[in-house]
Amino acid sequence: MVPTSYYIFLSAILFGLGVFAFIFKRNIITIFMSIELMLNAVNLAFVAFSQALGKLDGQVFVLFVIVVAAAEAAVGLGIIILIARNRQTLNVERVDLLKL
Amino acid sequence: MTPPLAVFFVLAGIGAVSLILQKHPIHSALSLIVVMIALAGLYLLLGAEFVAAVQIIVYGGAIMVLFVFVIMLLNAGVEEHTSISKMAGAPGLLLVVALAGFVAATIAKSTESVQATPQTGQIASTIGISNMLFKDFVYPFELTSFLILVAVLGATVLAQREKS
Numbered sequence: 001m002v003p004t005s006y007y008i009f010l011s012a013i014l015f016g017l018g019v020f021a022f023i024f025k026r027n028i029i030t031i032f033m034s035i036e037l038m039l040n041a042v043n044l045a046f047v048a049f050s051q052a053l054g055k056l057d058g059q060v061f062v063l064f065v066i067v068v069a070a071a072e073a074a075v076g077l078g079i080i081i082l083i084a085r086n087r088q089t090l091n092v093e094r095v096d097l098l099k100l
Numbered sequence: 101m102t103p104p105l106a107v108f109f110v111l112a113g114i115g116a117v118s119l120i121l122q123k124h125p126i127h128s129a130l131s132l133i134v135v136m137i138a139l140a141g142l143y144l145l146l147g148a149e150f151v152a153a154v155q156i157i158v159y160g161g162a163i164m165v166l167f168v169f170v171i172m173l174l175n176a177g178v179e180e181h182t183s184i185s186k187m188a189g190a191p192g193l194l195l196v197v198a199l200a201g202f203v204a205a206t207i208a209k210s211t212e213s214v215q216a217t218p219q220t221g222q223i224a225s226t227i228g229i230s231n232m233l234f235k236d237f238v239y240p241f242e243l244t245s246f247l248i249l250v251a252v253l254g255a256t257v258l259a260q261r262e263k264s
Contacts, residue, residue, distance in 0.1 A: 002102075005207055006109070007142070007146070008207050009207065010112060012200060012203040012204065014112060014116050015199075016200045017116040017120060017196075018116070019192075019195065019196055019199060020192050020193065020195075020196040021120045023189075023191075024120065024189050024192050025128075026180065027125050029125045029167065029176055030179065033125075033129060033132050034119070036132065037116060037132060037135065040135065040139055040159070043139070043155075044139055044143075047142075047143050047146050048146060051148070056225070056228045056229055056232055057232070059148050059150070059151050059229055060236075062148075062151050064237075064240060066154055066159065067244045067247070067248065069163065070162060071247050071250075071251035072251075073163045073166055075251050075254050075255050077166055077167070077170045077255070078254065078255035078259040081173070081174065081258070082258050090125075090174060091180060
């Protein structure tokens with residue numbers, strides 16, 4: 001049996017890489033993908049704890065997270081299309097209409 | 101650590117690093133698919149078959165197809181880094197190291213209690229999930245359908261071309 005901490009460590013690493021990609025990346029689509037990476041990391045922690053505690057609540061929560069992620073992806077990509085159409089760019093540094 | 105487990109661990113890690121290193125968004129998207137497939141394998145090894153199937157169908161299938169479709173629709177090119185964005189990498193790395201250290205410290209402190217609990221793991225996973233989903237969590241489950249409806253409407257309205 002693999003210790004739960006292995007999975008939690010992987011989850012932490014994936015979440016950290018997601019945070020780093022969120023800060024470092026400049027393409028708005030890649031930034032959006034790093035959010036999905038963070039959601040996946042949290043899902044892994046949910047499933048690992050669900051298995052460790054012998055309860056299924058964690059797996060049900062993962063299903064809800066996946067549903068919310070799907071809804072978020074649909075709305076987010078709609079916003080991205082809108083930005084690309086209005087600003088002709090996907091670089092977040094060029095989207096500075098609110099900047100003084 | 102069994103061989104398949106190690107393979108999935110390494111694949112997930114490599115995919116996540118590759119997502120950061122790749123310059124073209126489509127390469128990043130493919131890296132993310134690798135991470136998701138690896139995570140689905142880990143879910144299988146954890147005894148969560150239903151979640152593994154949903155992970156591949158919804159995440160690896162639907163969501164990533166949406167991403168790849170939008171990347172191609174918008175003809176996204178190689179991302180450009182300015183000097184400011186390169187500077188953002190240093191504090192970002194610092195933040196991530198601090199975050200990872202904090203998480204690792206917390207795990208190291210509390211991992212004993214989690215491992216000490218008995219691992220039943222003998223529940224028929226999919227039957228148990230459907231029982232919980234349609235009994236204990238039936239209101240949240242119905243609410244998610246409303247959420248998806250709103251999201252679909254919102255996405256349609258947002259991506260619509262203006263008529264004028």
